[in-house]
Amino acid sequence: MDEFLIGSNTEKVVRTAECPVLTVKGPIPNLQIRNIVLPSDFKREIGTAVEKFKYFQQMFGAKLHLVYINTPGAFESSSNLRARMQKAAERYGLQNFTINVYNDTIEEDGILHFAEETGADLVMMATHGRTGLSHLLSGSIAEDLVNHSDIPVLTFHLK
Template identity: 45%
Template sequence: MKKILVPTDFSTQAENALKVAAQLARKHHSEIYLLHILEMPIQQVDPLSSYTKLPEAVYFMKLAHKQFEELKTRDYLEDLIIHETVEFHEIFKGVFHVCKKHDIDLIVMGSNGVSGLKEMLIGSNTEKVVRTSNTPVLVVKNEHKTFKVNDFVFASDFKDESKATYEKAIDFANVLKAKMHLLMVNTPNKFITSIKSNNRIKQFVEAFDFSNYTINVYNDISIEKGIMNFSKSINADLIGMSTHGRQGISHFFNGSISEDLVNHAKRPVITFKI
């Protein structure tokens, strides 16, 4: 985890994410890339020209750099390597571009679910960033003066297509020295017996040299409720899951599940793309 991307609109929620990123960067000797998005057509903006069709774009870019400079004076960023960048894209495209350009290892985004980075983290933009990003996305809801992950819930249907993301989750758990709690939620609409569920998970993990985990089958009225209720029951520090659009385990990101877990869950959520 050498490079961490933090999209920011300079709000409190964005700074909560930056504080978490700073702790990770300090512990793992990572560099932080701060990204501010200006949703204006880049082809109409030429900061080197004496004339531009969008003079306000140059103004906002200079304002962003000023805010970057103020932000970098924070004590919690002292001695860390911070890069700043301003992109003229839609948010999810800007995130994708920076990740590809700088080979980012982790994205940390802030949200309180209903305000702050609302334009970044709810509705279609949330799902586009989470679904399309090949880079793991960590969504932080609150301020964490000490970001420590002891118990990490990984929710999945534990089919073969999820093995690649489970491997990424293992890497993340090893970096954080966290215990993983493998979770399969059983619902009335998609009922599977406990024996079959446990056997599926056991067969799934056989291919991996990783033993710091527990196996859990949890019954609830819906998948999102099950994930949140189980995580609450063990006081989990982090919830993780897989996503790859609307196929396979797409139920994790359809409708209310995406909203509940990415925007409304009180605990941090990390997603890994299949």
């Protein structure tokens, strides 16, 4: 119950840190970041984090796999989603990327399944860093992901 109400220490760091947070579950011998998964809804909010995403992609010389997790509760057509993602990629000047729509029951599972299937070395995502009642009501996909992913997760605040 405490973890549900308060969250793990890792979740607290992800929620409150003003700098990017890299979460790694354990030792990873010979870590090479070649494939980065970037899950998002690709709406306006992502713009505040795009420069950070691009910086880390360029630093690692990695391919960026843009992915929208299409769920039954928020289903959209694949063609509309791909068009939105392509527009976002052009607007923000992304390079060396793929566009992907992945269907799953919930976002967190979809991100994990897609990352595993693509052989991702890193998942990068933005978080709102909500606290208090808004955090309790809305939750955080990024915080859930860092608790369940064996793949390193790099999070950035949208603030």
